[in-house]
Amino acid sequence: MLSHGGGGKETSELIGSIIFNGLYGQKGIDADKYDKYGFSSSDRHKDVCYAQNISGQKIKLLEDAAVLKSPQNIAFTTDCFTVKPIFFKGGDIGKLSVAGTVNDLSVMGAKPLFLSLGFIIEEGFFLADLEKIIKSISDESAKTGVMVVTGDTKVVPAGKADGIFINTSGIGEIIYDGLSVFNIAPGDIIIVSGNVGDHGAAVMSRREGIEMDVEIESDCASLWDMIDSVLKSVTGISAIRDATRGGLAAVLNEWAIAAEADIYAEENKIPVNDAVKGFCELLGFEPYQLACEGMAVFAVKPEFAEEALNVIKSHSLGKNASIIGTVVGNNNFAGGKDEARQTKVNAGSIRQSAGKVILKGIYGVNRLLDYPSGELLPRIC
Amino acid sequence: MEIYSDFKRKDDIERLISAIRDEIKRPVNIMEICGGHTHAIMKYGLNILLKDKINFLHGPGCPVCVMPVNRIDEAIEIVNSAGVILAVYGDMMRVPGTSSSLIKERAKGKDVRMIYSPLDIIKIAEDKSHKNKKIVFFAIGFETTTPMTAALLEEIIKRGIDNVFIHVNHVLVPPPINAILDSGDSLIDGFICPGHVSVMTGSGIYADIPHKYGKAAVITGFEPYDILSGALLMIRQINEKRPSVEIAYKRAVNEDGNKKAQDLVNKYFTVREEFEWRGFGKIPKSGLKLKNEFKDFDAEIIFKSKLEELYMQLESGRTRKESLLCKCGEILKGKSKPDDCPLFGKTCNPENPIGACMVSSEGACAAYYKYRY
Numbered sequence: 001m002l003s004h005g006g007g008g009k010e011t012s013e014l015i016g017s018i019i020f021n022g023l024y025g026q027k028g029i030d031a032d033k034y035d036k037y038g039f040s041s042s043d044r045h046k047d048v049c050y051a052q053n054i055s056g057q058k059i060k061l062l063e064d065a066a067v068l069k070s071p072q073n074i075a076f077t078t079d080c081f082t083v084k085p086i087f088f089k090g091g092d093i094g095k096l097s098v099a100g101t102v103n104d105l106s107v108m109g110a111k112p113l114f115l116s117l118g119f120i121i122e123e124g125f126f127l128a129d130l131e132k133i134i135k136s137i138s139d140e141s142a143k144t145g146v147m148v149v150t151g152d153t154k155v156v157p158a159g160k161a162d163g164i165f166i167n168t169s170g171i172g173e174i175i176y177d178g179l180s181v182f183n184i185a186p187g188d189i190i191i192v193s194g195n196v197g198d199h200g201a202a203v204m205s206r207r208e209g210i211e212m213d214v215e216i217e218s219d220c221a222s223l224w225d226m227i228d229s230v231l232k233s234v235t236g237i238s239a240i241r242d243a244t245r246g247g248l249a250a251v252l253n254e255w256a257i258a259a260e261a262d263i264y265a266e267e268n269k270i271p272v273n274d275a276v277k278g279f280c281e282l283l284g285f286e287p288y289q290l291a292c293e294g295m296a297v298f299a300v301k302p303e304f305a306e307e308a309l310n311v312i313k314s315h316s317l318g319k320n321a322s323i324i325g326t327v328v329g330n331n332n333f334a335g336g337k338d339e340a341r342q343t344k345v346n347a348g349s350i351r352q353s354a355g356k357v358i359l360k361g362i363y364g365v366n367r368l369l370d371y372p373s374g375e376l377l378p379r380i381c
Numbered sequence: 382m383e384i385y386s387d388f389k390r391k392d393d394i395e396r397l398i399s400a401i402r403d404e405i406k407r408p409v410n411i412m413e414i415c416g417g418h419t420h421a422i423m424k425y426g427l428n429i430l431l432k433d434k435i436n437f438l439h440g441p442g443c444p445v446c447v448m449p450v451n452r453i454d455e456a457i458e459i460v461n462s463a464g465v466i467l468a469v470y471g472d473m474m475r476v477p478g479t480s481s482s483l484i485k486e487r488a489k490g491k492d493v494r495m496i497y498s499p500l501d502i503i504k505i506a507e508d509k510s511h512k513n514k515k516i517v518f519f520a521i522g523f524e525t526t527t528p529m530t531a532a533l534l535e536e537i538i539k540r541g542i543d544n545v546f547i548h549v550n551h552v553l554v555p556p557p558i559n560a561i562l563d564s565g566d567s568l569i570d571g572f573i574c575p576g577h578v579s580v581m582t583g584s585g586i587y588a589d590i591p592h593k594y595g596k597a598a599v600i601t602g603f604e605p606y607d608i609l610s611g612a613l614l615m616i617r618q619i620n621e622k623r624p625s626v627e628i629a630y631k632r633a634v635n636e637d638g639n640k641k642a643q644d645l646v647n648k649y650f651t652v653r654e655e656f657e658w659r660g661f662g663k664i665p666k667s668g669l670k671l672k673n674e675f676k677d678f679d680a681e682i683i684f685k686s687k688l689e690e691l692y693m694q695l696e697s698g699r700t701r702k703e704s705l706l707c708k709c710g711e712i713l714k715g716k717s718k719p720d721d722c723p724l725f726g727k728t729c730n731p732e733n734p735i736g737a738c739m740v741s742s743e744g745a746c747a748a749y750y751k752y753r754y
Contacts, residue, residue: 274386284420284472284742356754363394363605365426368754 022134066149075110090218094136110172117151183238186329189305200290221294236304257355265325388604397609415575416443416743438715439745453478499533528642548680556667571597583638591624659737660710709736
C-alpha cells in the first residue's frame, strides 16, 4: 500500500520502481542505460537516459521537462480521469487515460505523438493496482505508438482523493487539417463507428448502489488507426467526435447547435448492444446518453458517406458502423413543411428554435433526443 | 434478450393500433396512473399513433413526484444532524424542498448516499467505520417498493443492527384514484393500472374503480405491446359498458399477488390516518407508517425533537415553495396537460424543476419536456 510522503525519496522510488519501470522497462528505452537508472542508485542525476518512440525519435528523460522536436502544426489537449470503478470490464482508468487523450487528438486529424501523465493517488492505494494501471497505460500507448514523455505523481492523505486520479495531456501532429464542427452543414450524413453506450453501461453497472452483473464490456479503445484510415482515403469529412461524456446525444446536440440546423436520426439504425438496451430500460436511461470510449461520430458530405462507411466498417473497431441520420435545414425538415413549422412553433415555446436532434422512433413517431443534463440518476420504479 | 424485443415488435404494434382504431366508437380519456407508463407512451409515441382516438391523461403514480415539500425538508433536517448517513433512491436526490435538495446537501458535504436496493444499507451499517453513525433510509415508493423496505427491517432485526432507522414515505395507489373520482367532475373513462404494483398486491385493489365509480380498469405491463393490448381491452369494456378489472399482463399478475410480500408488509407497516401528496394535499389513509412495536427504527420518532423544531420554523413564516402558477395538481388529477401550464419549459425545466411532475424523470412534465419538440 502506498503511504503519503512529502516527496523526496519515497516518491522517487515509487516513480522509479513502478511507474518508470512499467512504462519503459520493457521497450522503447535503451536498456543498458536504463538499468543504471532504476532509481535505487544515488547517481541517478549524473547521467541521462533516453526513451525512443516508434518513429525513432529519442527523448531525454529524467529532466525537469521533456525537450521535443515539434512538427509545424500541433494539436494539444488535456483530460482528467476519475472513473469509478477504477477497473471495469473492458478496461481500467489507465487504459482510459491514454485512449481518451489519443482520441481527442485523433478526432482533430492529429497523429498522437507525446503524452504527459499525472497521478494523484490516495494514501493506502494498492501498489499491485497501480502496477496494473501502469501496464494498461504502457500497453495502450504502444497501440498508437504514442509516448509518455513527462509526468508527475502526488500521493495525498487518505480521504483527500478517491483512490487514483489521472491527468493526461497529449500533443499530436496535425496530419489532416480543417476538421471542425463549423463545417457541418445541412445535407451532411451522420455515421457512428460502433455500438452506442457500452462504456457508460459497463461502468454504471458496476457502480456502488447499482452493481448489476450484466455482460457489458466497455468499448474503450484508441481510435487513431481507424480515423487515420478514413481520413487517408476519404475526402468530404466535415467533423469527427468521440462520443464520451453525454454520449451520442451530446455530440449530436452540440453539432446541431454549431450548424444551426436540426439533426434527424433514426432509432432503428443506431447500433446498441441488447444488454445495454436492457440495462437502460431497467434504470430509465437512454443508451444515447451513455458515454462511449471507443466510438467516433462522423459528419460526412453526402456524396462521400457510403465510401466513408465502407472504410470504417473494414476496420476492426468499426464493424458495427452505421449511417444513422442527416443534418437538415430547419425548413426542409424530413417530416414536410407543416411539421417543420410545427417544430418551430413547439420549439419556440420551450426550446431555442434551431439546433435540435430529432429521433424517429421504432414505430415511426418522431421525438426529441435531448441534451443530457446533470448526473444520471437511476429511477426507483 | 428476447424478452426485450418480443414485446416491441413493429408488426404486433401496428396490428394493435389498427384494432384499437377499428373498434373504438368514440374518443376516450384514459388515465395511466404510473409514471413508467407515461414515459413509455411518450417515448414510443403511442399518444401520437392514437391521436384523436385516445386522450392519454397522466396520473399520480410517480412516488418521487408526489412527495411533498415537507417530507424533503425532514430528510434535509435529518441529514444535517450530527453523525447521520442518509440513504436514498437516486431520483429522490434532485427533488426540491423549501430551500435545498438532497443533491445540494451532498454537494455541501453532507453524507447522502444513493442506493439502488434497500439491502445495500446493510453493507453501509456493517462497515465498522460507521459504528457510531445513524443510518437513515428515506424510504419512498408505492406497493412495489414497500416489501423491499420491509425486507430491510427484517434483516436488520435478524442481524441485531441497531443504528439503522427508516423515514417512511410509502404510499398506496388506490387512494389518489378514489380522490380523483370523488371530486365528481372527472372525464376519465378508464384507468391503465401499473402491472408491477399488482405483481405484489394482486388485481383486487382496483375493485372500487368499476364497482364504486363505474369506470374501466386494466392492469398491464410497461412494454408498448402491453400498453396497447391493455388499451384494447379497455376500449372493449367501454364499448360494451361492462366496467371491470381486467389483467392484460398475465405473464406477471394474478388475482392474489405475492402473498409473502404482503405478509412482510403487514408485519411491519400500518396505514396512516392521512398523508400529504404534492399537488393533492392530504389524502386519508393513503400512506404507511411503521407499527408502534417497531418505533425504535422509526426516524420520525428518533429525530422527533429536531423535526418538531422544523415544523415550528416552517409555521413561523418561511414560505413553502410550491408555486401558485404550477399546474401539477391539475395534471396529476387528469384535468390539465403539461403544456397547459404557464411555467412548463420556461421557468420550470428538469434542471430547475418547480412542480412535482418535472422533478422525477418519470413525471409527466419531464416526459413531455424530454420527448416533445
